[in-house]
Amino acid sequence: MSCQEKLHQDELRARFSPVQEFILGVTLVRIPPEARRFASLLLLDTLGVAAAAHAMEPARIAREAAIRLYGTGPEGPAATMLFDARRASVPGAVFAAAAQIDNLDAHDGYNPTKGHTGVVVVPALLAFAQIVPPLSAGEALSSLIVGYEIGARAAVSLHMSVSEYHSSGAWNALAVAALGARLKKVSGECLREALGIAEYHAPRSQMMRVIDHPTMLHDGSAYGALAGASSVFLAEAGFTGAPAITVEADEVSQVWTDLGDKFCIMQHYIKPFPICRWAHALIEGALKLRTEHGIEHEEIAAIRLTTFHEATRLFRGMPASSPVAQYSLAFPVAAALVNGRLGVEELSENSLRDHRIGRLVSVTSVEESEAYNQDFPKNRLGDVSLILHDGRSVRSGTLNARGGPEAPLSEAEIIAKYREYAKPALGSMRARALEDAVLGLIDRRADFSSVLALTSQA
Numbered sequence: 297m298s299c300q301e302k303l304h305q306d307e308l309r310a311r312f313s314p315v316q317e318f319i320l321g322v323t324l325v326r327i328p329p330e331a332r333r334f335a336s337l338l339l340l341d342t343l344g345v346a347a348a349a350h351a352m353e354p355a356r357i358a359r360e361a362a363i364r365l366y367g368t369g370p371e372g373p374a375a376t377m378l379f380d381a382r383r384a385s386v387p388g389a390v391f392a393a394a395a396q397i398d399n400l401d402a403h404d405g406y407n408p409t410k411g412h413t414g415v416v417v418v419p420a421l422l423a424f425a426q427i428v429p430p431l432s433a434g435e436a437l438s439s440l441i442v443g444y445e446i447g448a449r450a451a452v453s454l455h456m457s458v459s460e461y462h463s464s465g466a467w468n469a470l471a472v473a474a475l476g477a478r479l480k481k482v483s484g485e486c487l488r489e490a491l492g493i494a495e496y497h498a499p500r501s502q503m504m505r506v507i508d509h510p511t512m513l514h515d516g517s518a519y520g521a522l523a524g525a526s527s528v529f530l531a532e533a534g535f536t537g538a539p540a541i542t543v544e545a546d547e548v549s550q551v552w553t554d555l556g557d558k559f560c561i562m563q564h565y566i567k568p569f570p571i572c573r574w575a576h577a578l579i580e581g582a583l584k585l586r587t588e589h590g591i592e593h594e595e596i597a598a599i600r601l602t603t604f605h606e607a608t609r610l611f612r613g614m615p616a617s618s619p620v621a622q623y624s625l626a627f628p629v630a631a632a633l634v635n636g637r638l639g640v641e642e643l644s645e646n647s648l649r650d651h652r653i654g655r656l657v658s659v660t661s662v663e664e665s666e667a668y669n670q671d672f673p674k675n676r677l678g679d680v681s682l683i684l685h686d687g688r689s690v691r692s693g694t695l696n697a698r699g700g701p702e703a704p705l706s707e708a709e710i711i712a713k714y715r716e717y718a719k720p721a722l723g724s725m726r727a728r729a730l731e732d733a734v735l736g737l738i739d740r741r742a743d744f745s746s747v748l749a750l751t752s753q754a
């Protein structure tokens with residue numbers, strides 16, 4: 297190695313040092329109390345989504361695949377899958393849970409990432425925690441926050457360094473690798489290799505492909521999770537990876553300068569609806585008009601939706617399946633106008649066959665706004681106009697998606713959403729016990745064992 301090459305390698309290692317220190321060494325005392333509390337709410341929300349998604353077809357397929365394809369031998373690192381008593385390898389369990397959560401689009405996200413972090417870091421926490429010594433509540437929350445912070449910055453780095461819009465799986469693999477490496481207490485060099493492996497193996501899938509053709513692929517997080525979890529074990533065994541560009545490249549260095557000082561987790565949003573967030577402002581507009589003007593769906597002659605370009609590419613027809621419904625535009629607005637709400641039930645087979653919703657979908661038109669384009673991804677703006685059979689026209693005005701720091705859900709709303717999603721799947725008693733265990737993590741005297749026990753049952 298030449299002197300110049302050695303100097304460059306030394307510079308990269310020096311740049312990585314603060315990232316290494318944060319991932320492997322940050323403790324709860326360095327994390328603001330509000331970040332700890334919000335982390336517990338994000339965990340609760342994600343577990344509610346996972347419970348509601350458990351019986352859906354994509355979740356079932358993913359769990360079966362984890363057993364058949366990503367099982368483990370008697371000496372391998374095994375974990376019980378989320379809300380399923382069966383066991384798979386740790387990467388397999390993380391894969392299955394991420395696929396489960398990703399296929400009910402009600403989980404958290406962060407506007408600058410144009411994607412999702414909790415969908416992989418919650419499964420990673422639950423799986424890796426099963427193969428390390430029992431975690432304290434503080435260590436569980438600290439590790440979860442590390443995953444969120446690394447994921448947020450890796451995403452921003454990726455988006456600013458490449459021209460194409462990639463799915464969450466392209467960057468949230470690094471969040472899983474960071475969390476797993478921390479829990480396994482690997483060396484700094486092993487961590488660096490794991491992040492490099494995770495970034496290289498993560499799916500660089502083009503996000504707009506699945507917007508144009510919605511399927512169970514969703515946001516690519518299942519394979520991002522698999523790549524991230526696998527990278528930890530590969531690095532421990534001596535497998536090497538090129539330095540992660542999204543962490544160490546010169547052009548993204550400013551993204552990492554405030555790591556440990558600014559906590560991006562506080563800027564994450566929690567969704568009020570199980571639909572792509574790009575449609576949320578329009579759903580809000582429809583519900584607002586329905587309530588304020590007392591409009592019944594039979595009165596509506598036409599619907600006009602105005603939004604930003606990416607949202608206009610969401611599916612516009614009447615969806616035939618839940619994965620398509622979650623990446624649709626006219627359907628959730630129509631369902632909200634018919635039912636006065638938009639929840640998991642509105643994604644059911646009965647809802648997808650509802651002729652009342654279908655009629656409204658057929659009279660919906662979509663327009664693109666350059667002003668709204670300019671505000672994306674900072675905001676997801678939209679407005680709704682309803683033309684009634686009696687000739688009247690009403691308009692919502694410009695609205696933004698709720699749930700983020702600009703219009704946060706209250707803690708009571710977040711808990712109510714969890715209960716709505718979790719109780720039908722888990723039963724009232726188990727859902728309440730899990731709620732108490734998760735929210736109890738902010739008490740430093742608690743541990744993580746109750747959460748693991750309640751999420752490891754079928």
